[in-house]
Amino acid sequence: MNATKNINSTSEITNEFAPDMIVDRLLPKLIEGNREDVRAIVARAMAGGVSSETMAECVAWPIHETLHKLSRKDQIEQVAFNYATRALRNVVDHLQLGYHRQQRNGQRVMLFCGPNENEDLGGQLAADLLEAAGFEVTFGGGGVSHDEILGEVHQRRPDFLVLFASAASDAPSIRAILDAVKGVNALPDMEIVVGGGVFNRADGLAEAIGASRIAKSPAHLVSTLQEAKKEIARTPVASDSKQRSVDAAACSSGKQRSMRAVA
Numbered sequence: 001m002n003a004t005k006n007i008n009s010t011s012e013i014t015n016e017f018a019p020d021m022i023v024d025r026l027l028p029k030l031i032e033g034n035r036e037d038v039r040a041i042v043a044r045a046m047a048g049g050v051s052s053e054t055m056a057e058c059v060a061w062p063i064h065e066t067l068h069k070l071s072r073k074d075q076i077e078q079v080a081f082n083y084a085t086r087a088l089r090n091v092v093d094h095l096q097l098g099y100h101r102q103q104r105n106g107q108r109v110m111l112f113c114g115p116n117e118n119e120d121l122g123g124q125l126a127a128d129l130l131e132a133a134g135f136e137v138t139f140g141g142g143g144v145s146h147d148e149i150l151g152e153v154h155q156r157r158p159d160f161l162v163l164f165a166s167a168a169s170d171a172p173s174i175r176a177i178l179d180a181v182k183g184v185n186a187l188p189d190m191e192i193v194v195g196g197g198v199f200n201r202a203d204g205l206a207e208a209i210g211a212s213r214i215a216k217s218p219a220h221l222v223s224t225l226q227e228a229k230k231e232i233a234r235t236p237v238a239s240d241s242k243q244r245s246v247d248a249a250a251c252s253s254g255k256q257r258s259m260r261a262v263a
Helices: 002-016 019-032 035-047 052-072 078-096 117-132 146-156 168-184 205-209 218-228 230-234 237-250 252-260
Strands: 108-112 136-141 160-164 191-195 213-215
Touching: 019 035, 019 052, 019 078, 035 052, 035 078, 052 078, 052 117, 052 218, 078 117, 108 117, 108 146, 117 136, 117 160, 117 218, 136 146, 146 168, 160 168, 160 218, 168 191, 168 205, 191 205, 191 218, 213 218
Parallel strands: 108 136, 108 160, 160 191, 191 213
Antiparallel strands: none
C-alpha cells in the first residue's frame, strides 16, 4: 500500500512540472492579472528543476501564442489581454536572468518584431535566448519603418536581420526590406530570417517574400542561426544547442494542447 502511494506521489510531482501542466495553471492567473500567483507558480516550477530555457520555450512562448490567438479571435477582453501580457513580460524578464550564457560567437543580429505589446514580447523572448547563445543582439522592437530598418542595417552591417513575431500588417514592409537589400546587394553575406507571428499562420509566406530562413519559435530561431554559421558548431555552444532543440521538441505537445484549449 505504501509503495503504491509513493509511486502515485512521484507521478503527480512529475506531472506537476510538465510544461503543459504549468501552462494550464499559469494562463488563468495571467488573464486574471494575479501577479503574486504568477510569481509563485513560476518559482515553484523552477525550484522543481524546470530550466529557465524550458520555461521560456515550453511555457512562456505557447502562452504568448495563445494570448495572440485569443486576441485575434476577439475571445479575450482588452483589459485581460493587457493584464496577461504585462505579467508575462515580468516572467520573461525574470527567466532571462537564469539562462546559461555562452561565449560571444562573433555573430551580430538585428531583430525587429510586430507593433503591439504581445508581439514585442515574442521578440524579446527571441532576443534574450539569442543573446544567451552567444550572439550580439540589437533588438529594435516594433513600429519601426522599413526605411529606418534599412538605414540601421547599412550602418551596423549585421550577419543576420531577424524579423520575428511580425504582424500581418508588417508583410508589405518586410517584402520591401528584402527587395531593397537584395536590389542594392550591399550586404551579400547577411541573411534575412523570419519567424513566429504571421509566418507561423501563413504557410508559404516566408518563401513567397524571399526570406533566407524561417523559425517557428525562439528556440528554433537559435538553432536556425547556429546552423547557418557552421563554425559555431565547433564551439561549446553546440552542446547547448542540442539541449535547446530537445527542449523545443519535448514541449511541442504542450503547445498544441494550449492552442486546442482556445480553439
